[in-house]
Amino acid sequence: MVSIRDFQQLMREIYGERDLRRGDFATYAWLVQEVGELARAMLNRDRRDLQEEFADVFAWLCSLANVLNVDLEEASVRRYGRGCPKCGKKPCECEFK
Numbered sequence: 001m002v003s004i005r006d007f008q009q010l011m012r013e014i015y016g017e018r019d020l021r022r023g024d025f026a027t028y029a030w031l032v033q034e035v036g037e038l039a040r041a042m043l044n045r046d047r048r049d050l051q052e053e054f055a056d057v058f059a060w061l062c063s064l065a066n067v068l069n070v071d072l073e074e075a076s077v078r079r080y081g082r083g084c085p086k087c088g089k090k091p092c093e094c095e096f097k
């Protein structure tokens with residue numbers, strides 16, 4: 001079992017130096033490209049592709065968070081750990097959109 005923080009640290013170990021050299025907006029552009037590839041995998045309904053693209057999106061999200069010095073685990077739990085950030089409920093009771 002690996003925590004979000006551990007995985008983000010793993011991405012820092014593997015790619016941290018390159019991510020810093022590339023910079024925030026170029027890393028963001030890669031993240032957006034991977035999100036596009038996720039959409040393509042959804043259309044193709046290929047299980048293996050889907051898993052790979054989810055992994056790539058998450059890896060690039062971790063890289064971007066590393067460049068911007070954001071702890072994804074801390075940020076995510078702070079925002080969603082107690083339920084919906086808007087209504088505070090689990091499950092959310094906000095108007096369905």
Ligand SMILES: [Zn+2]
Nearest residue numbers: 084087092094
């Ligand atoms: Zn809500």
